[in-house]
Amino acid sequence: MRAARIVAALDAFRNAFPQVRPFYATKCNTDPGVLSVLHTTGARFEVASVEEIRILGTLGVRGQDVIFSNPVRAREQTRQASRAGVYRFAVDSREELHRVAEEAPGSCVYARLATGGRASVVPSEGKFGVDVRGAIDLLVRARDLGLVPYGITFHIGSQSLRPAALEAALGDVHTVLSRLVSAGIRLQMVDLGGGFPAAYDRPVPPLAAFGRAAAAGIAQLPYPVEVFAEPGRCIVAEAGTFRCRVIGVAQRPSGYWAHTDLGVFNGMMEVLESGGDLRYPIRDNRGSANRRRFHVTGPTCDGQDTYARDVPLSADLREGDEVLIGSAGAYTTVYASRFNGFARPRVVVT
Template sequence: MISPGVARFLAGATQQTPFLVIDLDVVEQRYREIRAAMPYAKPYFAVKATPEPAVIRRLVELGACFDVASPGEIDLCLEQGAAPECLSYGNTIKKEADIEYAYKLGVPMFAFDSLREVEKLAQAAPGASVFCRLLAGSADARWPLSDKFGCSTDFAVDLLQKAAKWDLRPYGVSFHVGSQQTNPDRWDASIAAAAKVFGELREIGVELEMVNIGGGYPARYVDDVPPIAEYGDKISAALDRWFGADRPVIVSEPGRSLTADAGVLRAQVVSVRRPFEGGDRWIYVDAGKFGGLAETEGESIIYRVLTSQTGPTKPVVLAGPTCDSLDILYRRTKHELPLALDVGDTVDFLSAGAYTTSYSSVGFNGFPPLPTYCIGDKR
């Protein structure tokens, strides 16, 4: 459940809580697993999941590419040794100045899903390879992504045709079936939609080359999920079904699946509210929604929890330390924690290596951002 390296670090930890510790060897292991499961797909790590320099360095060493969403993420990757041609600007919402910045550095590939974004790309990155993000359903995903991004297949055909006329290179399409996607069959409909766009554009003389199948591959939280090999097999079968022998270049964007299981977020109990008149027992820890655990919103991501106490347990409500009523981690989901758990005891959130530090507040209520310690760094 916890890697031996992280267990050793936590056993001797004297750092003030909360903090995150990430085992880079586990990141490497997960990378190799997804490469083995999807040898047909070039992985572009979604930097937003874990924007830690040591994580980026290790993935550069392994030959990964990177999905970036801002000049800051571009700079981070380049500073850690990534080549510009290994970056994909996958954010569909970009300032024209940021597009120009990336293009001048040599970033070759840009996403869009609206006419205005195509116009900006034509102006700031002439000749760049561009791909259109399609709408995709997020059913069975713990963190849906279906409302803010993407367009219909008909609109995608129109936009990619315009891109060709405006001196851009229409390279392909992308989609994302939702983060922590628990159903490996969810890629099939979106791959079918991608094949439809390919076929309609081919009829008018525009040849696409790439399908970006996004991320969504799950980490290991409370609920069981299929093995990554099953995702690889189901996606490969869908590609065969809809593209046949004419399979395009395939790009994937793993994020959570590479880094979540490598990390443990250690927190400390700061207060306990005892039950009265049959009420709930509340445990308040020093890491909340504004201190790294943002994905507990709606109890979407349910972390496994270990504590420094043992003995008889009862369900508790878990909450963060801030003066905000939204800062409740789990109320419907009743974690069974020891009755002996008290102020000063530690609470470890497992598989917390993704979307924790990157969501951590800069200083809400005066609490500092979540510090991170990476173990196994070869530098």
């Protein structure tokens, strides 16, 4: 992981979203070295578990600089987060609202709106969220339970390719804010969520396009609010490169295969999640002019453990060569397991 690239990506996000306060989505890459770089730049953090809060705490991140956007938590997660100083919690059900009131009384809550997320490469939506009426109901009930009706959030889907999705979601936010005024509630915060794309092997819309869409939607809100966002992938993906070793090359009826000591189950899980739509830039250290198309596969015995197909690599690729996989800093090592007994990748921040 290249520290300078992480800092540059965060600066680029801030330039594209000048009205927005970024809270890095910790789940994207939880390596302490990566988090330390972000903390040094003054970033705040969004978490999904108490373990993430613990890691951040070891780096000196204060609970008040953290938001807890996982909208359904085991009650002990809410209790422990509150004890660590976290006071802002997402909710999307009455049951969760009551758990927050019981375990973190007086906290600020923000309701999560449902969105389609249909323009994203990695499916991530459909599990969470309520409609406009449900969000209004939750925030009114929050006040009745002694909580602070603090804000509204949504998520446009992971690796989103459609900036206009922000404007559509902010249209629903406008409705919520307007209707809550009649109930005597003015929210303090709108959270744009995450999903902002990183470059892999194909062009993606620039962050500036998402920033313009957000600015257009924010300008239409009925009154001023703080605006947050939860960038993750676009901050760390392009800073990371996997360096893996070729453990064998084989010619089969299905083509040429390059077997590496990296696979789906120890870092490349998003290839499966996206049905192969997420394609990483891949090259080898041999750099021969004569090229051949390879299927690049992992070390396990599982038939799903193939993370790239028809990749042009050096025709004379052989055992011991190195394969380099770009844009590997997001949602890779956090998914890594020891399936079949193979080691997890080691993270080095340079």
